Amino acid sequence: MARSQGRKLERKKLMGDPILVMGILLIMAFLLLFIVYPLWTVTAQSFSQSETETLNEVKAAGEWFVHAAETLPEAAAGHFRTLGVSTGEFHRLYNRYRRNNAEDVVRARAALKEALLRVDGGAVETFAAALKLPPEEIRSRVETVREAEVTLGRPAFSMDAYVTLFRRGSFQKTVHNTILLGFITGLIATLIGFVFAYVDMYTKTAFSPMFRVISVLPIVSPPFVLSLSAIMLFGRRGLITRQLLGIMDANINGLHGIVLVQVLTFFPVCYLMLKGLLLNIEPSLEESARDMGASRWKVFTTVTLPLLLPGIGNAFLVTFIEAVADFANPQMIGGDFRTLAEMIYNEYALQGDPRVPAAMSVFMLLMTIVLFTMEKYWLERKSVATLSGKASRVRQPITDRSVVIPLVTFCMLVSVFVISMYALIPLGALFQQWGRRFTLVTTHFRKVFDRGLQPFWDSMLLSLIAAFITAFMSMIIAYLVVKRRFPGRSVMEFVTMFAMAVPGTVLGIALLRGYITGIFNSGTMVLAGTGSILVIAFVVRSLPVGTRSGVAALRQIDKSIEESAYDMGADSGKVFTSVTLPLIKDSFISGLVTTFARSITATSAVIFLISPAWRLITPQIMTVVDRGEYSEACAWATMLMAIVYCAIALMNLLLSVFGTSRRQERAERKVWA
Amino acid sequence: MSKVKKGVRLENVSKIYLDPKTKKQFNAVDDISLEIAPGEFVTLLGPSGCGKTTTLRMIAGFESPDAGEIYLGDEPINELTPNRRDTAMVFQSYALFPHINIFDNIAYGLKLRKFSKQVIRDKVFGMMDLVGLTGMENRYTNQLSGGQQQRVALARALVLEPGVLLFDEPLSNLDAKLRVQMRTEIRRIQQQLGITAIYVTHDQSEAMSISDRIILLNRGRIVQIGSPFDIYYHPNSEFVADFIGECSFLKGVIAEQRSGEAVVDVDGRKVSVVCGGEPVTGETREIVLRPEAVRIGDSGLLPCRVELSCFMGSYQNYHVRVGSTLVKVADTCPIGHRVFRVGEEAWISFEKECVHLL
Incomplete structure (x- = not known):
């Protein structure tokens, strides 16, 4: 017996629920349009043939027409002058479009088409006669233009871009650099994160609140603030290197600089991940090992560590991906040590062959996808398999002073260091000129206000819009993925989670490519340069995180609660708004704030997408840092951090009013996770 | 009860599942035909994995049969979604809404049916009196005992005056003494309202004490249908004899x-x-x-x-x-x-x- 009847009935029932169908279609459309399609265009471009030759031919043909028509009377040459001018215009705009700049290639193409239509057989004869040339020559030139009009933008397959890329020594070096960086950062950050998690869970310290602060700081701050403070502390005019130690040629730029700031930025994430896992280790497992005669160290190496190993591997890979995808820190503090994300941006900014940054993006995407797949489908499962359920009792803390004192001291030192690095930002904004004149002034803040607060308003507005869209959408996706069965469910889940593996730089390039001349080069939905494309970038960046938290929250809710609402007569829309959403509102609120914080501090993706109409804070800070005005950069960063902090405070207020206290704890943990 | 109680008819109903481990198809429900009269209390009884819950969920509309047709009264309901079926289900986990109070829990379905406020109040309070929850309307589900939660779940289903009331092992989360008390209560209310009820359980003493007829299932098939007395004293197979008592x-x-x-x-x-x-x-x-x-x-x-x-x-x-x-x-x-x-x-x-x- 086939299952066809059951399937048919399921389909009928699904179609009988228009709200559900609409929701699924809308979300699918969003995922396809703004994640799959842009990435596909970049991939397609990277595998296309070089257009330079065709473009040169077109240019030459256009110039020839203009030149030839110059001396002739209007009647004989009118159409050809138009053709020449249109060709030139098309060439100019198309060339700009290739470099991700043009607005109206579509219109230029239409004008060219029209001009081509007018030069029929008769016109060619007249023109040839006037020029005293054989008509074949004119015809072949017209053909060149016509062919170019058709083939440009519909290029043939070619691996040229990759061949060029892999032959380039600088590219190989950069790939090597990137992997090295990911490896070192991942390793150190995981190690420090593990020590913190272990100390937090296994010993009784008075520093636990400090751990909390540390885990919050990377979230409220833009990704590059630590680079900024590292430069101010250890740079050429650094407070420590120059003022205290008197080293005149200190150099923080380079691999060691990036590793320093990346480790300090990412280890709290590892700490939170591993803490979550340690919470799930049943204390009696370790107690039984102790009971059977194992020493504390033996228990650690034979029970705790093996149980945690997949989780540790997981934390390492997550940090690895983050470090590799990081754009702002290498850009600021990398010096000559170039990484992939940075190279893509530079290559793009150089306005050379556009296939090169495209090919680099595809390469980088491939790299992160491999890592992400390993993380998601291999390690994450393993770690769930070894650690399931909650510990039933509180663990007896370790009191052995020879263990506790060194560990706690280490954590304390790191904590103090990290916190003071962040604290340096508002301080730095208050001194007249860092490294030269340490006089307290407010000029930097005034400068920020004088330059206009447009970036703040733009950033806040767009981030807020993105936050609402993301929060709603991620809850709906989570609901659909966890609670409903429909065709395309696994595609929806996969694409959403897959977005997590897309580095910001790649997403930025992809969105630009896909929407510079509208979807499918058709002129509809030209989003480049608008605020919408920034909002879309924010949403795509935060959607996987929001969805993950929604999925986790929904998995805790008994399926039959929604079924009972459904059974009593509610349709899908009603079930979602009256039962599901109220039950996961904490996750919703935290999704709202997390997206806001992530969006307003986002750097790598938006750097490609900003335009004079929409300016954002983070690129503004990057520019200020580039000019070497660290104090002013600090002023900007301080205000940004204040905004995000206020948003988080507001969220906690909302949660304490609307959420239950038990759920609040869970939600908070999620925000920082 | 103003509404008409309805009978249920299953004609050659099958449900095929895919075994996640072996990737083989198997019939969770295998060609079941049965007829339940209006006002009857019927129990689907069998060991775990016998297809009783799947059958119930197909009647409710959560699963779709791969073969056969299900009728509610005289109406074929295969294509109806659960929210359009005249059934109400009492879930094993009660499935109460934790974010609203008892009154709103019971009134949930009535509000969807756009009754006036006064009618809703009357119906809800009437039902709360019937199931013994008088005065608890403002409580939340976590302030109730297991037995009380069970009553809320029952009241919430009954207040909709469904054509058929479905029970999915409703008592399995209660302790032994309460279970006995509640099953008597369920039977009393069902008799009082004369409602059609289909009850799924794996507990044979529960099935014996509560039902007019027992339908015994094994491996997706009906093995015997009969009154509790019939099934106990005249089992038609070793399996039935062994399973009951x-x-x-x-x-x-x-x-x-x-x-x-x-x-x-x-x-x-x-x-x-x-x-x-x-x-x-x-x-x-x-x-x-x-x-x-x-x-x-x-x-x-x-x-x-x-x-x-x-x-x-x-x-x-x-x-x-x-x-x-x-x-x-x-x-x-x-x-x-x-x-x-x-x-x-x-x-x-x-x-x-x-x-x-x-």
Whole structure:
């Protein structure tokens, strides 16, 4: 017996629920349009043939027409002058479009088409006669233009871009650099994160609140603030290197600089991940090992560590991906040590062959996808398999002073260091000129206000819009993925989670490519340069995180609660708004704030997408840092951090009013996770 | 109840699932046909994995049958989504909404049906009185005991006056004493309202005490349908006999048969048994012995050896060996009888009306 009847009935029932169908279609459309399609265009471009030759031919043909028509009377040459001018215009705009700049290639193409239509057989004869040339020559030139009009933008397959890329020594070096960086950062950050998690869970310290602060700081701050403070502390005019130690040629730029700031930025994430896992280790497992005669160290190496190993591997890979995808820190503090994300941006900014940054993006995407797949489908499962359920009792803390004192001291030192690095930002904004004149002034803040607060308003507005869209959408996706069965469910889940593996730089390039001349080069939905494309970038960046938290929250809710609402007569829309959403509102609120914080501090993706109409804070800070005005950069960063902090405070207020206290704890943990 | 109670009919209904491990298809429900009369209380009973919950969920609309048609009253409902079916379900986990109070929980379905506020109030309070929740309307679900939550779930389903009320193992989360109390209560309310009810359980005593008819399922198929009495005393297979209550099976050869009675040769001794069908002389059949139908004494029909003797309070529990077969015996009120000890020889006997021939 086939299952066809059951399937048919399921389909009928699904179609009988228009709200559900609409929701699924809308979300699918969003995922396809703004994640799959842009990435596909970049991939397609990277595998296309070089257009330079065709473009040169077109240019030459256009110039020839203009030149030839110059001396002739209007009647004989009118159409050809138009053709020449249109060709030139098309060439100019198309060339700009290739470099991700043009607005109206579509219109230029239409004008060219029209001009081509007018030069029929008769016109060619007249023109040839006037020029005293054989008509074949004119015809072949017209053909060149016509062919170019058709083939440009519909290029043939070619691996040229990759061949060029892999032959380039600088590219190989950069790939090597990137992997090295990911490896070192991942390793150190995981190690420090593990020590913190272990100390937090296994010993009784008075520093636990400090751990909390540390885990919050990377979230409220833009990704590059630590680079900024590292430069101010250890740079050429650094407070420590120059003022205290008197080293005149200190150099923080380079691999060691990036590793320093990346480790300090990412280890709290590892700490939170591993803490979550340690919470799930049943204390009696370790107690039984102790009971059977194992020493504390033996228990650690034979029970705790093996149980945690997949989780540790997981934390390492997550940090690895983050470090590799990081754009702002290498850009600021990398010096000559170039990484992939940075190279893509530079290559793009150089306005050379556009296939090169495209090919680099595809390469980088491939790299992160491999890592992400390993993380998601291999390690994450393993770690769930070894650690399931909650510990039933509180663990007896370790009191052995020879263990506790060194560990706690280490954590304390790191904590103090990290916190003071962040604290340096508002301080730095208050001194007249860092490294030269340490006089307290407010000029930097005034400068920020004088330059206009447009970036703040733009950033806040767009981030807020993105936050609402993301929060709603991620809850709906989570609901659909966890609670409903429909065709395309696994595609929806996969694409959403897959977005997590897309580095910001790649997403930025992809969105630009896909929407510079509208979807499918058709002129509809030209989003480049608008605020919408920034909002879309924010949403795509935060959607996987929001969805993950929604999925986790929904998995805790008994399926039959929604079924009972459904059974009593509610349709899908009603079930979602009256039962599901109220039950996961904490996750919703935290999704709202997390997206806001992530969006307003986002750097790598938006750097490609900003335009004079929409300016954002983070690129503004990057520019200020580039000019070497660290104090002013600090002023900007301080205000940004204040905004995000206020948003988080507001969220906690909302949660304490609307959420239950038990759920609040869970939600908070999620925000920082 | 103003609305009409409805019957339910299943015609050749099957449901196929994919075994996640072996990737093979198997019939969770295999060609089931049955008819439930309006106002009847029917239990779907069977071991776990027998397809009883799947059947119930197909009636509710959460699963779609891969073959066959389901009727509610005279209306085929295969294509209707759960929210458009005139059924209401009481879930195993109660599935109460934790974010709204008891009143709103019970009023949820009524509000969806756009009743006026006053009507909703009247109906909800009426139902709360009926199920014994008077005065609890402002509480939240976490402020209620398990039994009270169960009542809310019941009230929430009943207040919609559904054509059919569905129960999915509703009592399995309660402790033993409460379970007994609640099943009496459910039966009382069902009788009072005259509503059609389909009840899924794996607990045979629950099924016996609550239902008009029991439908016994195994491996997706119906094995027997009948009143609790019928199923207990006239099981049609070893599986049914074994699943409902305790029993032992004595093998024997039919020696002769008269009208409605057969003489069976068990290890050379002849015993008489009342039987419905027409057993053929010379056939090997099994006598189903309920422990409470077997007596043990110094004389009787069949000799045996005591292998276990254990005082249970209301009865003395014996395992005795008859030939090579183990027979369980429950000697009720043992204080007035001789108690046999392990290793002793004894005799068992039974009335021919109290046993059943398979």
